[in-house]
Amino acid sequence: MVTSTRPVGPLVIDIENITKDYVMGEETVRALRGVSLQIHKNEYIAVMGPSGSGKSTLMNMLGCLDTPTSGRYEFNGKNVAEMNDDELAAIRNREIGFVFQTFNLLPRSTSLRNVELPLIYAGIDPDTREEMAAHVLHEVGLSDRMNHKPNELSGGQRQRVAVARALVNRPSIILADEPTGNLDSKTGEEIMALFEDLYQRGNTIILVTHERDIAVHARRTVHLRDGLIETDHAGFIPELDLVALERP
Amino acid sequence: MSAGRTGLSPVFRDMKRFLYELSESWKIAASQMRSNLTRSTLTALGVIIGIVAVTLMGTAIGGIQVGFDKSMSIFGDDVLYVGQWPWKKVDDWWNYRDRKKIKTEYADALNRMIAMTPNSNLMIAIPTSSVIRSVKYADSEVGNVLVRGTVSDYIITSTFDFKEGRFFNDLESRGGANVCVVGYDVADALFPSASPIDKSVLINGQPFKIVGVIARQGSFLGLFSLDSIVVMPLPAFQKYFTAKSEADILVKVKDKTELAEAKDELAGLMRRVRGLPPEKKDDFSINEQQALKSTLDPIKNSIAVAGLFITGLSLFVGAIGIMNITFVSVKERTREIGTRKALGARRRTILLQFLIESTALCLLGGIIGLGFAFAMCFLIGIAFPFFPIQFSTGLVVISMVVSILTGLISGFAPAWTASRLDPVTALRYE
Numbered sequence: 001m002v003t004s005t006r007p008v009g010p011l012v013i014d015i016e017n018i019t020k021d022y023v024m025g026e027e028t029v030r031a032l033r034g035v036s037l038q039i040h041k042n043e044y045i046a047v048m049g050p051s052g053s054g055k056s057t058l059m060n061m062l063g064c065l066d067t068p069t070s071g072r073y074e075f076n077g078k079n080v081a082e083m084n085d086d087e088l089a090a091i092r093n094r095e096i097g098f099v100f101q102t103f104n105l106l107p108r109s110t111s112l113r114n115v116e117l118p119l120i121y122a123g124i125d126p127d128t129r130e131e132m133a134a135h136v137l138h139e140v141g142l143s144d145r146m147n148h149k150p151n152e153l154s155g156g157q158r159q160r161v162a163v164a165r166a167l168v169n170r171p172s173i174i175l176a177d178e179p180t181g182n183l184d185s186k187t188g189e190e191i192m193a194l195f196e197d198l199y200q201r202g203n204t205i206i207l208v209t210h211e212r213d214i215a216v217h218a219r220r221t222v223h224l225r226d227g228l229i230e231t232d233h234a235g236f237i238p239e240l241d242l243v244a245l246e247r248p
Numbered sequence: 249m250s251a252g253r254t255g256l257s258p259v260f261r262d263m264k265r266f267l268y269e270l271s272e273s274w275k276i277a278a279s280q281m282r283s284n285l286t287r288s289t290l291t292a293l294g295v296i297i298g299i300v301a302v303t304l305m306g307t308a309i310g311g312i313q314v315g316f317d318k319s320m321s322i323f324g325d326d327v328l329y330v331g332q333w334p335w336k337k338v339d340d341w342w343n344y345r346d347r348k349k350i351k352t353e354y355a356d357a358l359n360r361m362i363a364m365t366p367n368s369n370l371m372i373a374i375p376t377s378s379v380i381r382s383v384k385y386a387d388s389e390v391g392n393v394l395v396r397g398t399v400s401d402y403i404i405t406s407t408f409d410f411k412e413g414r415f416f417n418d419l420e421s422r423g424g425a426n427v428c429v430v431g432y433d434v435a436d437a438l439f440p441s442a443s444p445i446d447k448s449v450l451i452n453g454q455p456f457k458i459v460g461v462i463a464r465q466g467s468f469l470g471l472f473s474l475d476s477i478v479v480m481p482l483p484a485f486q487k488y489f490t491a492k493s494e495a496d497i498l499v500k501v502k503d504k505t506e507l508a509e510a511k512d513e514l515a516g517l518m519r520r521v522r523g524l525p526p527e528k529k530d531d532f533s534i535n536e537q538q539a540l541k542s543t544l545d546p547i548k549n550s551i552a553v554a555g556l557f558i559t560g561l562s563l564f565v566g567a568i569g570i571m572n573i574t575f576v577s578v579k580e581r582t583r584e585i586g587t588r589k590a591l592g593a594r595r596r597t598i599l600l601q602f603l604i605e606s607t608a609l610c611l612l613g614g615i616i617g618l619g620f621a622f623a624m625c626f627l628i629g630i631a632f633p634f635f636p637i638q639f640s641t642g643l644v645v646i647s648m649v650v651s652i653l654t655g656l657i658s659g660f661a662p663a664w665t666a667s668r669l670d671p672v673t674a675l676r677y678e
Contacts, residue, residue: 065671086594093592104587121592123265
């Protein structure tokens with residue numbers, strides 16, 4: 001089903017039949033009911049679905065923030081399904097760049113210090129850290145905002161800092177959770193243009209969103225419903241997606 | 249680009265990462281304190297008060313120790329005291345009450361026996377006899393003065409220095425001349441401006457010419473002054489002050505490392521002097537500085553323990569404040585913790601970060617507290633020069649260690665909670 005105009009890169013994410021149960025009081029809620037997904041290098045994929053579809057749970061799995069109840073999950077050939085907290089932290093640090101809806105920047109630190117944070121956890125020395133952070137800030141067009149704190153930046157600039165932070169460790173995937181949710185549509189488009197640019201430069205991007213306007217930027221769309229993948233197709237086919245979203 | 253990642257052994261890389269995390273944590277701690285200035289100050293105040301209390305108590309205990317040692321040294325560590333009563337608490341006081349009095353004549357008998365014993369551990373026996381009287385000069389009078397009669401060799405067993413003059417000599421001693429040596433307080437009270445040497449004071453209506461003034465010795469455990477004393481030749485003393493006098497024999501030993509042997513020897517000699525048959529128990533007590541020390545040490549130690557415990561409570565309250573504020577901080581920054589975890593912070597990183605925050609706060613409180621305590625000691629030292637206060641480097645080190653430990657202990661529970669937070673839950677926390 002996956003087709004792309006580009007040559008298919010090596011497999012980055014390989015998920016097979018994963019489930020996730022949450023125990024809520026007496027009840028066990030099954031948020032994912034057997035999801036299989038393969039993501040290759042330099043794909044640009046949107047994960048869509050209404051709330052309660054298991055979209056967030058899948059994102060947590062993909063981001064190695066959580067482990068599945070059952071099923072197989074290999075990240076770059078490494079089995080992450082059975083990793084402990086610290087091993088997962090190392091994977092998140094090196095392989096995944098997070099971009100959050102609410103930016104999640106440290107309020108009292110400058111752009112540069114915010115972007116340096118993943119490098120501290122990677123054990124990189126201060127001089128190299130600063131050099132690398134400055135470099136990615138330049139890439140996202142914030143060379144002149146390096147020593148500004150988040151409250152001195154616009155929403156779009158803040159999200160650019162967050163994108164720079166996601167990029168700084170050269171991760172295998174960039175995982176963006178509703179990256180434009182807190183931005184006006186014009187700024188949102190700017191951020192999406194930045195993602196397009198990153199994609200063109202060879203990055204792998206996973207976009208989790210419920211907004212069709214945002215999802216259209218991706219080259220592949222996965223729809224979730226009731227903890228299962230409903231559709232997984234190349235490009236964004238408005239009619240198909242409309243049907244997928246609105247079918248009761 | 250990834251220069252920091254290549255060519256290093258995993259252990260070394262992990263160590264480096266730990267160091268970077270450590271320095272990052274200190275920076276965060278500093279910035280947290282700056283941005284929550286009021287809150288940090290108030291919390292640190294608890295620790296400041298605790299450290300001031302503990303440190304001051306520490307200096308007071310140190311001072312008591314010094315005063316105690318100084319008081320003890322008055323007795324000399326190479327002198328045995330033969331008396332009716334032991335220098336310790338006795339439960340069967342009636343067994344001691346009926347003992348025969350110690351007589352000053354024993355000293356002569358002892359000295360004869362010492363002279364006849366080859367390789368004796370004992371050097372010399374000195375008789376002393378004391379009463380409490382008042383001393384007059386012109387219109388002035390000092391009460392509660394310890395009047396002591398002894399021989400000129402008394403000087404051998406004593407630890408005092410002379411402010412002026414001399415001790416009475418052998419001739420004066422044997423002849424029972426009406427001369428005396430006065431303590432600092434007596435001289436100061438009776439002769440505030442002039443030199444007391446060659447002046448005559450009245451004791452029991454009898455004139456005694458002053459030949460020497462003893463330098464200030466201070467007080468014994470702060471209880472009574474050692475400077476309120478008059479010493480005179482024994483024959484003169486016996487002539488005027490026989491009633492209600494208490495006699496002691498002071499025996500100086502040759503080698504203080506063999507005090508126990510000397511004590512046994514002296515006991516044997518005293519039994520001979522007293523003519524005790526072998527089956528009878530000693531009817532005298534041989535006392536020494538060490539025995540007094542071991543009687544008083546437990547009292548001193550329990551004062552120290554009680555004092556430190558009570559002041560330690562204030563530090564404990566401070567520690568609770570730190571724990572509370574660290575819990576608040578963890579709660580407030582739950583999303584930040586989630587973000588850090590998403591970016592690759594391990595449990596250890598988060599634990600370290602909050603431990604350092606609480607420790608930094610405690611350490612700061614400790615340093616400020618120590619500063620206050622030092623200033624207070626200094627002021628007390630100026631205002632009351634004789635108040636025993638002892639501010640030592642050991643105390644500085646201990647209070648810093650206590651501050652750090654307080655921080656680590658009080659920060660541990662919140663830091664542990666933070667480190668165990670589930671990243672998903674933490675990121676969603678509102």
